[in-house]
Each structure stands twice: as C-alpha cells, then as structure tokens.
Amino acid sequence: MNEEGFVSLALAGDTAAFGALVRLHQSRLRGFLRRLARGDHALADDIAQETFLDAWRHIGQFRGEGSFAGWLMQIAYRRFLMAMRRRKIEFEMPDGELPDTPVDCSPDARIDLEQAMANLSLPERASLTLCYALGYTSEESARMLEIPLGTLKSHVARGRKKLQAMLKAI
Amino acid sequence: MTGRNLDELLSTPLASIPDAGFSRAIENRIAARERIVMAVEWSVAGLILAMLAATLPLASLTVGLSTSMPFAVACSALVLMHAMTRLMTE
Numbered sequence: 632m633n634e635e636g637f638v639s640l641a642l643a644g645d646t647a648a649f650g651a652l653v654r655l656h657q658s659r660l661r662g663f664l665r666r667l668a669r670g671d672h673a674l675a676d677d678i679a680q681e682t683f684l685d686a687w688r689h690i691g692q693f694r695g696e697g698s699f700a701g702w703l704m705q706i707a708y709r710r711f712l713m714a715m716r717r718r719k720i721e722f723e724m725p726d727g728e729l730p731d732t733p734v735d736c737s738p739d740a741r742i743d744l745e746q747a748m749a750n751l752s753l754p755e756r757a758s759l760t761l762c763y764a765l766g767y768t769s770e771e772s773a774r775m776l777e778i779p780l781g782t783l784k785s786h787v788a789r790g791r792k793k794l795q796a797m798l799k800a801i
Numbered sequence: 802m803t804g805r806n807l808d809e810l811l812s813t814p815l816a817s818i819p820d821a822g823f824s825r826a827i828e829n830r831i832a833a834r835e836r837i838v839m840a841v842e843w844s845v846a847g848l849i850l851a852m853l854a855a856t857l858p859l860a861s862l863t864v865g866l867s868t869s870m871p872f873a874v875a876c877s878a879l880v881l882m883h884a885m886t887r888l889m890t891e
Contacts, residue, residue, distance in 0.1 A: 646828065646831055646832065646835065649828075649831065650824055650827070650828045650831075653823075653824040653827050653828070654820060654824045657818070657820060657823050657824055658815075658817050658818045658819075658820075659815065661818045661823070662815030662816065662817075662818055663815065665818075666815070676823065679823070680823075680826065680827060680830070683827045684827065684830060684831065684834075687831050740810055741810070741813060744810050744811070744813075759811055760815070763808070763811035763812045764811065764812065764813065764814060764815050765814075765815070766812075766814075791804070791807060791811075794807060794811075795804065795807055798807065798810075
C-alpha cells in the first residue's frame with residue numbers, strides 16, 4: 632500500500648495505518664529535528680514523538696493539500712519552537728554574528744558541515760535543511776516554517792554565506 | 802570552498818536513522834490514549850444513563866417516547882456530553 636492509502640486509513644481512525652506512516656517518516660523527521668537541536672538526540676526524539684502524537688490527534692485537519700511529510704515537518708517545527716520557549720533555550724545566533732574562528736576542519740566534510748550548521752540561527756538551519764538535504768521547494772519549505780517566501784530565501788542566502796565563510800578553510 | 806561544493810555538501814541526504822523501537826513506542830502511546838478516551842466516554846455515558854433512569858418516569862413510558870420532550874432533551878444531552886468528553890480528552 633502507498634502513503635495515500637495509509638493516510639486514508641489513518642483518517643478513518645486506523646491506528647495500524649498511522650503506525651505505518653510513522654515508520655515511513657520517522658527517519659527524515661528525526662534527522663530534521665536532530666539538526667535543529669544541534670545534535671541533541673534526546674531532545675529531538677522527544678519532539679519527534681510529540682509531533683507524531685499531535686499528528687494523530689489532529690489527523691482530521693490534514694486536508695491533503697500538501698504532502699503528509701510536509702504537514703509533519705510543519706508540526707515538528709512548531710513543536711520545536713514551543714519546546715525552546717518552554718525550556719528557555721536560546722537557539723538563536725544574533726544576525727550577522729559569526730564565530731571568531733572558522734570551524735575546525737576535520738577530513739570528514741559532513742562533520743564540518745554539522746559543526747558549521749550549529750553556528751547558524753534556527754530559521755537558517757531549518758531553511759537550509761528543508762531546501763537542500765530534504766529536497767523541498769522554497770514554496771513548500773516556506774509553508775512548513777510558516778514564513779513568507781522572501782523571508783525563507785533570505786534565511787537560505789544568509790545561511791549559505793555564513794557557512795561558506797566558516798568552511799572556507801576546506 | 803566554492804558555492805557549488807557547498808551546495809553539493811548541503812544536498813547530501815540526512816543520515817538514515819534506524820527505527821529501534823521508536824514507532825512501537827508511539828503506537829503504544831496512541832493505544833493507551835485511545836483506551837483512556839474510551840473509558841472516559843463509557844463512564845460518562847453510563848453516569849448519564851443512570852441519572853436518567855433514576856429521574857425519568859420510566860414506568861409510564863409507552864410508544865409515545867418518540868414525541869416526548871424530556872426524552873429528546875436527554876438524548877441531546879447524551880450527544881453533547883459525548884462531544885464534550887471527546888474535546889476535553891483531546
């Protein structure tokens with residue numbers, strides 16, 4: 632059965648079908664949240680759980696206008712922002728502020744990227760991850776983050792510029 | 802690093818994360834929640850029925866039940882309580 636079939640069954644209250652959707656999307660969703668949480672896996676997985684439970688409680692609100700994965704990402708980002716406010720964790724880097732020195736460049740470029748990513752602001756990390764690593768269009772990403780398209784593009788451009796500066800030693 | 806290299810690096814898919822019981826934990830939490838919702842709904846419905854049974858003049862009830870105003874009010878109350886319970890548990 633494809634995703635649409637599982638969504639239809641879940642909309643009718645089928646918990647097993649929803650379980651299949653969880654299995655289908657857990658990796659991408661947790662990966663996205665782990666990046667937002669700067670590698671704090673426990674925090675990211677807690678929010679991922681809450682996201683799926685929220686999705687189940689409000690499954691009737693999913694109208695099928697966008698993808699189910701996109702709807703999940705939107706809930707996840709909203710949940711992440713709420714968790715940050717609740718825990719009073721500062722996940723922002725003031726605009727324009729860069730670390731004093733470029734990140735330590737190990738042979739593994741992906742590790743360098745993760746380290747550099749951690750120095751970006753939350754909207755920049757979210758925008759870059761959705762648009763590049765997860766392959767969503769700018770329009771889809773803007774909808775998921777509930778920000779105007781122009782703002783998303785600014786986050787992407789600013790994030791890229793900062794990353795380039797931080798990774799210039801590679 | 803060139804812009805193109807950066808784009809390639811950024812486009813690398815996120816590492817796959819093994820499920821390792823994550824989905825099972827969510828299914829369990831959903832099942833537990835559904836059991837609570839059902840228990841609350843049945844308890845409220847039972848309570849209302851018991852109150853109705855105690856207060857309605859059941860002995861005088863006949864086929865005229867369908868036109869009975871108290872009965873209609875009681876049914877509406879049941880439906881409303883059910884909806885309220887559902888909303889509150891969610």
